[in-house]
Amino acid sequence: MAQGVRHICGGCGHAIEAWSDGNPYYIDKAGDKQYAYHPDHELLAKCIGNDSPHLCLSCGFEFMVDSNDPVANCPKCKTGEIACTYDLDNKQCPFCKEGVFNIDPDLFAIS
Secondary structure (H helix, E strand, C coil): EEEEEEEEEECCCCEEEEEEEEEEECCCCCEEEEEEECHHHHHHHHCCCCEEEEECCCCCEEEEECECCCCCCCCCCCCCCEEEHHCCCCEEECCCCCCEEEEEEEEEEEE
């Protein structure tokens, strides 16, 4: 089961939605990544990794981090100030540089 949240910057209102389970994947017979999501338990059982959406807290670049090939720096600006989009609560907004992200109490989803 996955939980969905929306983080909203208290300064500029920029919003980012995220799910707790990221994007689980398996490799198909052609060697390509295929994503599997709840409630498809048959496909989820094939999963060997997870692509998790991340945000650079310095430049605002959004990118995926593969659990089988993790990175510690932003691929755009090379800073180490990155965070999983599901874990943005109380982090400074890279878009306005003034506000912080907080969980939107009006959106909570379960899949």
